[in-house]
Amino acid sequence: MTQPVTSTAPLAGVRVVSIAINLPGPAAAARLTALGAEVTTVLPPTGDPMEHYAQPYFDEMHVGQTIERVDLKSEDGRGRLDTLLAETDIFLTSSRPSALKRLGLDPTSVSGRHTQVCQIDIVGHPGEAAEIAGHDLTYQAGAGLVRGGQMPATTIIDLAGAERAVADACAALVERARTGRGCHREVPLSDLADTFARPVVHGLTVPGGLLGGGLPVYAVYAASQGHVALAALEPHFTTRLLEVLGISPEDFSRERLEETFAERPADEWQKWAEEHDIPLVAVADPA
Structure with a gap:
């Protein structure tokens, strides 16, 4: 604009x-x-x-x-x-x-x-x-x-x-x-x-790289409707994410996050993330 x-x-x-x-x-x-x-x-x-x-x-x-x-x-x-x-x-x-x-x-x-x-x-x-x-x-x-x-x-x-x-x-x-x-x-x-x-050259965003899906807290997940993009990269965001989801560090895994995010629609997860100061948004549909 x-x-x-x-x-x-x-x-x-x-x-x-x-x-x-x-x-x-x-x-x-x-x-x-x-x-x-x-x-x-x-x-x-x-x-x-x-x-x-x-x-x-x-x-x-x-x-x-x-x-x-x-x-x-x-x-x-x-x-x-x-x-x-x-x-x-x-x-x-x-x-x-x-x-x-x-x-x-x-x-x-x-x-x-x-x-x-x-x-x-x-x-x-x-x-x-x-x-x-x-x-x-x-x-x-x-x-x-x-x-x-x-x-x-x-x-x-x-x-x-x-x-x-x-x-x-x-x-x-x-x-x-x-x-x-x-x-x-x-x-x-x-x-x-x-x-x-x-x-890409330094391996950050290649498949499986640190920012290419290698970290469960920096990834895209399917919701019950749509998808969410999670970017809880810093330790304090990761800690808050697990706390508000009620997931213990011992029980934390990509699979557990997949199960959790599949429970609600993407737009609801975005509202939830805003309330809890979590870097997560609903993936926008292509224009």
């Missing part, structure tokens, strides 16, 4: 121009808007693919922004973008470097014309590998986050990339305040996938 922007918002007065389409860029622009920035999203004449396959989501991410449709392949279009960049603090992109270069929008060209601009380029892979094609699914798959041939539940790398882009944008503003010039930051989505895969 987008929050109202006030003059005391952290990025009040910061001007952003985004030519980033699909998901990471718009999600980053939405976050910058929520932080108080004045965001202008520049779309191609054909629009953003998100408009066609997820219009409500597209609308949600562009609340509070100015949207302009500009043909950057035309001289007039590039001139309009340059007019915007002349008064811009943050320039957000999500195109391959070769495409930006053809349009005269690579960091070297932009900084040569607009020294104040902090350019944030969301790319698939870092450095010279930035030309390699990819999307959230391929980044997750390459990092070992796609299991059992199942599609991911959400586009976590795209959304994490958006948050990283916002963090780098804020860092770039700090650097500009120190140096007096804009700067360039690259946000490789494949690096985000590697970061998110670290719990």
Whole structure:
């Protein structure tokens, strides 16, 4: 949910121009808007693919922004973008470097014309590998986050990339305040996938791992209706869980918890957990 922007918002007065389409860029622009920035999203004449396959989501991410449709392949279009960049603090992109270069929008060209601009380029892979094609699914798959041939539940790398882009944008503003010039930051989505895969690499979330079902107090259980997610990881939560369930440490087991949670519906268990300060919720049905 987008929050109202006030003059005391952290990025009040910061001007952003985004030519980033699909998901990471718009999600980053939405976050910058929520932080108080004045965001202008520049779309191609054909629009953003998100408009066609997820219009409500597209609308949600562009609340509070100015949207302009500009043909950057035309001289007039590039001139309009340059007019915007002349008064811009943050320039957000999500195109391959070769495409930006053809349009005269690579960091070297932009900084040569607009020294104040902090350019944030969301790319698939870092450095010279930035030309390699990819999307959230391929980044997750390459990092070992796609299991059992199942599609991911959400586009976590795209959304994490958006948050990283916002963090780098804020860092770039700090650097500009120190140096007096804009700067360039690259946000490789494949690096985000590697970061998110670290719990897997270190065995935390693999099947049977500490956070992958190995602990009875950190697991999903079937209720009489639905399922519950229990995360009583810390010792004091485990102790309270057993006390309020009336289970002695000697009688504690995964099987005992399975039997107990199967006695009541998931929504009742959630109310019970809230009353007893236990980290447990009913598993929400997929939207």
